Amino acid sequence: MPEIALKDILINARQESFRMQHYYLGVEHLFIGLLQINGGLTNSLIEDSGLTTDYVTDAIRRQMGKGTRQRLWAGLPNSPRADVVLSIANDLALEEGRQEISERDLLLAIFEENDSIPVRVLRKLGLNPASLASTTREHVTPFDSRQPYITVEFSESFEPTDSLNEQHLFILRRMFYGYSRVRVERQLTGGYTPAMILVVTPIQGDNVEDAAVVVKIDRSDTILDEAQRYETHIKSSLPPLTARLEDKPTAAETSDVAGLKYTFVAGDNNNARDLRVVAQEIGAGGLGTWLSQELYPAFGKTWWMQRRPYRFQVWAEYDWLLPPLLTLEYVPSDDQPQVKVTIKEAARRKKLEHLEYGDLVAVENYTIQRVYRDKNSIQLAVGKGSEAARRAYKVEVQNLNMTSDAYFRGEVVERLVGRVWKTRAEILFLAAHALEPDFDARAEMIPGFNKGEKLLNPLIAYEDLMDRYVNGSLSKIHGDLHLGNILVGPNQTPFLIDFAQTRNGHTLFDWACLEISLLNDVVLPVLGEDWESARQVMRVVAALPEYHLPPDTHVMLAEAVRPLLSVREIVRECLATSENWSEYYIALALSALRAVTWETMSIGGRRLMFLLSAYAISQLRSRLRQAGSLDTLSNDETDVTDF
Amino acid sequence: MSGVDDGLLLRYSTEGDGLAEAEAWVLRLGRRDDNDVCLRHDTYSSRYHARLHWKDARWWLEDCDSKNGTFVEGDEDDSRVGGTIPIETGQLFRVGRTWLRIQQAE
Numbered sequence: 001m002p003e004i005a006l007k008d009i010l011i012n013a014r015q016e017s018f019r020m021q022h023y024y025l026g027v028e029h030l031f032i033g034l035l036q037i038n039g040g041l042t043n044s045l046i047e048d049s050g051l052t053t054d055y056v057t058d059a060i061r062r063q064m065g066k067g068t069r070q071r072l073w074a075g076l077p078n079s080p081r082a083d084v085v086l087s088i089a090n091d092l093a094l095e096e097g098r099q100e101i102s103e104r105d106l107l108l109a110i111f112e113e114n115d116s117i118p119v120r121v122l123r124k125l126g127l128n129p130a131s132l133a134s135t136t137r138e139h140v141t142p143f144d145s146r147q148p149y150i151t152v153e154f155s156e157s158f159e160p161t162d163s164l165n166e167q168h169l170f171i172l173r174r175m176f177y178g179y180s181r182v183r184v185e186r187q188l189t190g191g192y193t194p195a196m197i198l199v200v201t202p203i204q205g206d207n208v209e210d211a212a213v214v215v216k217i218d219r220s221d222t223i224l225d226e227a228q229r230y231e232t233h234i235k236s237s238l239p240p241l242t243a244r245l246e247d248k249p250t251a252a253e254t255s256d257v258a259g260l261k262y263t264f265v266a267g268d269n270n271n272a273r274d275l276r277v278v279a280q281e282i283g284a285g286g287l288g289t290w291l292s293q294e295l296y297p298a299f300g301k302t303w304w305m306q307r308r309p310y311r312f313q314v315w316a317e318y319d320w321l322l323p324p325l326l327t328l329e330y331v332p333s334d335d336q337p338q339v340k341v342t343i344k345e346a347a348r349r350k351k352l353e354h355l356e357y358g359d360l361v362a363v364e365n366y367t368i369q370r371v372y373r374d375k376n377s378i379q380l381a382v383g384k385g386s387e388a389a390r391r392a393y394k395v396e397v398q399n400l401n402m403t404s405d406a407y408f409r410g411e412v413v414e415r416l417v418g419r420v421w422k423t424r425a426e427i428l429f430l431a432a433h434a435l436e437p438d439f440d441a442r443a444e445m446i447p448g449f450n451k452g453e454k455l456l457n458p459l460i461a462y463e464d465l466m467d468r469y470v471n472g473s474l475s476k477i478h479g480d481l482h483l484g485n486i487l488v489g490p491n492q493t494p495f496l497i498d499f500a501q502t503r504n505g506h507t508l509f510d511w512a513c514l515e516i517s518l519l520n521d522v523v524l525p526v527l528g529e530d531w532e533s534a535r536q537v538m539r540v541v542a543a544l545p546e547y548h549l550p551p552d553t554h555v556m557l558a559e560a561v562r563p564l565l566s567v568r569e570i571v572r573e574c575l576a577t578s579e580n581w582s583e584y585y586i587a588l589a590l591s592a593l594r595a596v597t598w599e600t601m602s603i604g605g606r607r608l609m610f611l612l613s614a615y616a617i618s619q620l621r622s623r624l625r626q627a628g629s630l631d632t633l634s635n636d637e638t639d640v641t642d643f
Numbered sequence: 644m645s646g647v648d649d650g651l652l653l654r655y656s657t658e659g660d661g662l663a664e665a666e667a668w669v670l671r672l673g674r675r676d677d678n679d680v681c682l683r684h685d686t687y688s689s690r691y692h693a694r695l696h697w698k699d700a701r702w703w704l705e706d707c708d709s710k711n712g713t714f715v716e717g718d719e720d721d722s723r724v725g726g727t728i729p730i731e732t733g734q735l736f737r738v739g740r741t742w743l744r745i746q747q748a749e
Contacts, residue, residue: 024647064645065687065740072684073647081650117645117742120735 004040006089006101009033014076019406021067026079027116028060034107041103041139048135049127050248052258055224058371059121062410081116085109107136126231149173151181158184167252168196168217171259175215175250180205185212188274188484188497194218194600197484197498213263214243214487214497220258221370221409223249226500227260234499237302237476243487243495256374262497275486276521284522284559288566291514295486295494296570303476304574307507310474314586315466316385317506319392321594322462323427324379325352327396328361328418339417343395345382349463352423359420363395368411376400378407380416387503428459431597435607438531446614449535449542456621458593458613465586465620472583473507473576481510482517511571512587515564516595519612520605523560529604538611544568545581582623589616645742647684654748655679657697667698672738673707680743687711688739695745696727702745704730711739 010025013033017025034042035053046056078086089101089109110116111133119129150173152164164172164184176182185199195218202210216223230245238244243262251258279287296304326343341351342362355361367383369391377398381391397418400407432441439447444461445454478485479501487495519537527533536554540561543549545568549558571584592613596606644651655661655670661679662669672680673692682688689709696703705727706713714721715728716735730736732745 022647026646026649067740068686070686072686077647079647079649079651084650116649 004037004103006106009037009103009106012036016406017076019404020061020064021069022064023067023071023073024077024079025082027081027085027110027113028064028118030082030085030106031110031116031118032057032060034103034110037103041136042107045107045132045135045139047251049132050227050250051125051127051224052220052251054256054373055221056121056125058221058408058410059125060118061406061408063117063121066406066411081113085113085116088112104136104139108133111136125228150176150179153181153183155183155185158186164196167255167257170252170255171217171250171257172198172200172215174252175247175259175261176200176202179203179210186274188214188487195222195498195500211263213246213261215259215261216498217257217259218500220249220251220256222500223258223260224251229502230499233476234502239298239301242298242493243497245499273488275483275488278488279483279522279563284562287522288563290488290492290494291563292566292569294492298494299478299496303478304507304510304570305475307473307475307574307576309471309576310506311469311471312386312506313466314468314470314590315392316389317470317509318388318586318590319466320381320388320394321590323424323431323597324394324396324422325349325424326355326361326420327398327422328363329421330397330399331360331417331419333415333417343393345384349466355420355423357420360417361420362415362417363397363413364415366393366395366413366416368407368409368413369394371407371409373402376402380413383412386505388505425459427597428593431606432459432610435596435603435610437610448618449538449611449615455611455614455618458589458596458610458617461617461621462589462593462613465589465617470506470583470586471576472586473574474504475507476502477505477507477510478502479505479510481513483514483521484517506587507574508571508584508587509591511567511574512584512591515567515588516591516609516612518563518567519608520595520601522563523557524602524604524608526554526556526560529602529607531607533604534608534611537608538615541612542615545572582620585616585620585623589613589620592616646740648741652746653680656748667696667703669697670695672743674739682739682741685739685741688741692738693724695730702730702732703727704736709739713738716742 009030010033013025013029016032017023017029022029034040035046035057037043043053046053085106086101086109089105092105092108093099093101110119111129113119114129122129122132152169152172172182179202181203183201183203185201188197188199195216198215198217199212200215201212204210227245227249245260246263247261249258249260275287282290338360339362340359341355342364343366344364363380366380367390368378369381370379372378375398377396378400380395380397382393383390397416398421429441441457441459444457446457447453448455478496478499480498485496485498487497489495519541523537524533527536536557539550540553540557541564544561544564547565575581575583577583592609595601595609596613598606601609644653657663657668660670662671670679671691671694672678672682673690674682674685674688675690676683678691682692688711689707691707692709693707693713694705696705704713704715704724706724713724714737715724715730716737721737724736730745732747735742735744737743
């Protein structure tokens with residue numbers, strides 16, 4: 001492999017300094033310069049540690065922050081630390097009788113100095129600089145593209161809903177390096193994440209099959225975050241027997257995806273199946289019992305039962321579920337245009353009501369949540385408060401210039417101007433329109449599921465809930481609890497997988513998600529996809545939490561809703577105020593509204609979700625009218641409590 | 644110190660530097676020249692941003708109502724300093740955009 005000379009690394013480093021508007025050369029720029037050498041030593045070192053160069057680059061940028069547009073000095077001075085590092089690197093080169101500093105020299109010098117921002121960031125990401133340094137010394141760059149060839153087979157029962165693409169196969173082959181074949185058994189799908197979740201059996205050269213594992217493949221930053229999150233939050237709060245994350249994540253240089261492997265700590269692993277499959281075997285009654293007697297106690301001890309009082313504004317926990325507040329086309333800030341609305345930290349959504357296509361909007365002090373390098377777009381959000389609040393008020397900005405400006409996750413954007421391209425209301429109405437409603441989806445009231453009854457249109461009425469206060473509870477929650485993420489092992493042991501959304505949040509959110517999943521996967525299939533079926537299901541849901549079903553209820557439907565009774569029993573136990581169901585209707589209303597926008601859910605499911613959201617919001621509205629401010633939901637802005 | 648001055652070591656002694664107050668020895672941090680630690684190039688720091696106190700045989704960090712805040716490095720998130728808090732030698736803290744730490748002179 002040709003040695004990379006210092007001058008080439010410096011070019012990368014200077015460009016990074018300009019992109020970040022720093023205008024000096026620091027060790028952080030040198031390190032990012034090293035990371036950008038494709039196929040280089042630094043690159044393979046990071047990837048062997050289960051991280052990607054983009055991920056590490058963003059973590060360093062986050063720690064540094066962007067400078068100001070204004071330059072405070074001329075030229076591009078070296079920081080004192082950069083001088084120290086360069087002189088160490090120079091010594092290393094001289095010791096070996098070389099005139100020029102190589103990539104390896106510089107990298108070793110950075111590790112030796114051991115006190116710079118990039119080294120601190122690596123340490124925070126769980127890497128050990130000392131062992132990285134020794135690897136660097138011994139590392140012989142293989143410079144083959146490390147594409148071990150492993151045959152990927154599919155079991156007969158594998159029915160891919162999205163077929164695996166080349167990127168997925170690449171990750172699988174790399175993840176199971178050392179095996180001769182792998183067999184993809186099943187695909188576990190559903191829920192909020194667009195991730196690909198597979199059950200895979202690795203097979204050794206002598207045809208010995210190892211225990212099946214669950215593989216999750218998703219965008220690399222999501223996967224790497226999940227791995228970090230698992231280490232810090234989740235590992236210590238899991239029941240002794242459950243699915244655990246093993247090995248470091250596997251990433252690819254050639255694409256933006258990465259994979260994780262969950263293994264089961266239990267006896268006969270091949271028995272683990274997802275709850276959707278199990279539900280068909282044990283029936284709805286058995287499923288309900290299992291939820292309350294196995295799942296809730298097993299994870300509840302460290303999760304939902306550890307709840308504490310939590311007073312929050314609805315938007316802080318639930319806004320992030322909804323489509324972006326605005327989608328903007330970027331306008332370079334140099335031409336100073338007529339800005340119609342400026343959105344700051346806590347957006348006053350009222351101001352956005354009258355925005356039209358093409359209006360100019362400024363966004364100030366929002367935090368970048370996602371960078372879509374391939375689409376030249378970013379997603380911004382509030383960035384402060386609880387984990388869910390940070391992701392509230394999403395704003396998407398398109399048409400950015402990614403080559404001249406650096407955008408990184410976690411960056412606080414001081415000000416950014418764009419033209420309105422799409423609004424949240426539009427996205428919601430389009431989603432509702434796709435359901436081919438047999439009523440006017442833009443009217444304030446929609447027909448209910450009982451004759452003559454009217455319900456509030458959730459597309460309009462949800463807005464009124466967002467700024468109200470809820471006296472609820474906070475605990476560790478899974479964040480994406482649906483049947484596909486719940487596995488059943490030997491002896492009925494519950495296993496949860498997919499911890500990408502696990503956080504401290506509103507306790508009832510998990511159960512609202514599970515209710516939605518049960519309605520879509522267990523209850524609705526008993527009937528059909530049409531509006532009448534959805535209404536029939538809603539008539540039964542409205543009879544919960546008791547089981548006083550309408551007299552004409554279909555026998556199979558009456559049976560299918562049994563697991564919901566268990567969910568509602570668990571919810572009853574978790575309500576912050578005894579028998580005050582408003583707290584749950586909030587979670588249900590907004591989780592159901594989110595599901596209306598899910599393209600992965602069947603049209604029948606989304607119709608049901610639309611009605612569920614309408615029903616929950618109408619229930620809330622009538623309770624509010626009865627109870628006034630003593631209720632869980634209050635509008636009393638003077639009574640803001642900090643937690 | 645991070646930023647353009649990353650790696651810079653500033654030396655202070657109780658004789659001659661800082662303010663000798665009745666019960667404590669104080670170092671001032673901020674953007675203006677008359678601070679003991681002058682963060683000239685950090686536009687995120689306030690003119691008089693924070694103070695370090697040596698009192699009761701330990702260091703204390705005080706935020707002087709700065710606009711962008713003073714932060715102490717944490718495992719996940721950096722925590723904002725409100726009022727005066729104790730700080731260890733070697734602990735990283737951030738004034739505006741600049742990371743600093745106290746080091747015992749050899």
